[in-house]
Amino acid sequence: MRVPFTKMHGLGNDFVVFDAREAVLPPLTRSVATALADRRTGIGCDQIVLIEASVIADWKMRIINADGSEVEACGNAARAVGLLLKAAATLETLGGVISIRPDGEANEIAVNMGTPSFDWCAIPLAYAMDTLAMPVAWDSLDRPVAVNVGNPHLVFFVADAEAVPLHELGPQIENDPLFPQRVNVNVAAVDARDAITLRVWERGAGLTRACGTGACATAVAAMRLGLVDRKTSVSLPGGVLAIEWADDDTIMMRGPAAISFTGSFDWGDYA
Structure with missing residues (x-):
């Protein structure tokens, strides 16, 4: 066939x-x-x-x-x-x-990703904890934020996203027993009130040049922490996405395909 x-x-x-x-x-x-x-x-x-x-x-x-x-x-x-x-x-x-x-633009698409979830059982995690400042660490990566934007994400804010050995830590964190359905791993650096640099280890795919849900999860995590405004750009190795967390609690992502x-x-x- x-x-x-x-x-x-x-x-x-x-x-x-x-x-x-x-x-x-x-x-x-x-x-x-x-x-x-x-x-x-x-x-x-x-x-x-x-x-x-x-x-x-x-x-x-x-x-x-x-x-x-x-x-x-x-x-x-x-x-x-x-x-x-x-x-x-x-x-x-x-x-x-x-x-x-x-x-x-001809190749620009906007996606309403729905509302994010922050409850530990919605991520899901293996047991209850504060998802805005999780008391866990893997080597130098600590106190991440957990967000579910249709799939589970863990977000670490660091000084230099490029310096993190994500090819080593990504698979360790993805498969940690804390995450019953595994997890996507994001390392992000906040560059300005409207700009974030991000790298993502995707669950089941490894390091990718871009992750739309990762950009959404990271932007929302930074907004909850007061690090950026409700509209921000997220720069990934493959390019830039525009993320807005609207007043109705839905996340709007804009970018090319x-x-x-x-x-x-x-x-x-x-x-």
Whole structure:
């Protein structure tokens, strides 16, 4: 069975996107997902994204990490889907229903990510603690903020985000027993009242060039701590996202998405 796909990215966070709204795809097993995501022998990506029919929203978006695990939310993937749809829409995700719309420039997409959660059981954590100043540490990283923006994030504010050995500490923190569903790890430096520099270790994907939900979680954490204003830019290795925490408590993310190329493959080559 020959299957078409679109290779896309949001600030370098890259996806293999399948439009399954009408066409029926074979089962996307963990082994098929990891084979497709392999950058040496597959198409290569951080995540696989499926656009499907939904009964509670305009469309459904599923996100599969490079390790084959399915996750609740992905802000960059939402912008990629918005670019493909070319119209405002609501998207059902495992993390809830979000809305997307074209925003100004041809490749700019705005995403309403919904409301953040801060309760320890909503992150979730293994036991109760203050999520605004968690009494935990991993080497030099301590007292993080925990936020759920459809998926779980841990945010550390540091003097220099580039100096943190995130390739070493990221997997340790992601898989710590404190996080029953694992966690995304963010290290951020506040540069001004409207500017943050961020690096992210993504759960199931590792270091990525950008993470939309990470930018949202980090911005909201900084706002709760009074470090930045309610509108801020978040600079990631792949580029800049604009984040606003609105008066109605929803988070609005704005940024670009792009199509890298289109193609097709024989599903049996990866099954």
